[in-house]
Amino acid sequence: LQNGDLVLPHFHVTEVGSVQKHFIDCSGTLRHENVINFQLFTATDYDHRLSTKKLLSIIELSEEKLGLENHEIEVEYQGDTIGKYGLDFEEGIFILTSTLTDCLAKDKCGIPQEKPRIRLSALQSEESTCKPGLGCC
Structure with missing residues (x-):
């Protein structure tokens, strides 16, 4: 798991399935998801x-x-409750990755987009483009 815990070595694969999800999001957009x-x-x-x-x-x-x-893989694994995980492969090891809920229609239901954070130092150029008479000084 991403937190460093290991799946117990005596695990069983009890199911493999194709899961189709047909739904609408909060904006009424029809969606299909296959995993x-x-x-x-x-x-x-x-x-x-x-x-x-x-x-x-x-x-x-x-x-x-x-x-x-060929679809994304999700893994169900028992913890305190049945957890759904993504699956990555790094350096020869399978890693169960955390999954999160998210709004699929943020632009339509009023959830503000996260504004990018910009450092002022990144905005400074090597040479100032402001010159006398341009009205920027």
Whole structure:
């Protein structure tokens, strides 16, 4: 996980699915979202280990039976509640990444856009473009 915690080594992949979400946002815009969902589960079988070969066979069977396309992957993993995570791969390690809710229509429902912060030092040029008589001094 992004916080440094590890998925317990005796996890199971209990589901692989294609999840389609058909919805409207707060502005009434019709939207479609498709993700591939993996559900991870840990039980009390502490000696269990999911081999790479077995995981690959689960993925291949899922692709074949469900006709999976190339979509983003979300992972459900049990914490205090069922958490939904994104999936990254860094330096040979899969990392479950935090996901956040967001408004999809900020421009239409009055949520102000975050203004970029600019340092004054970045605005200063090497040479002043202000010259006497231009009215900028």
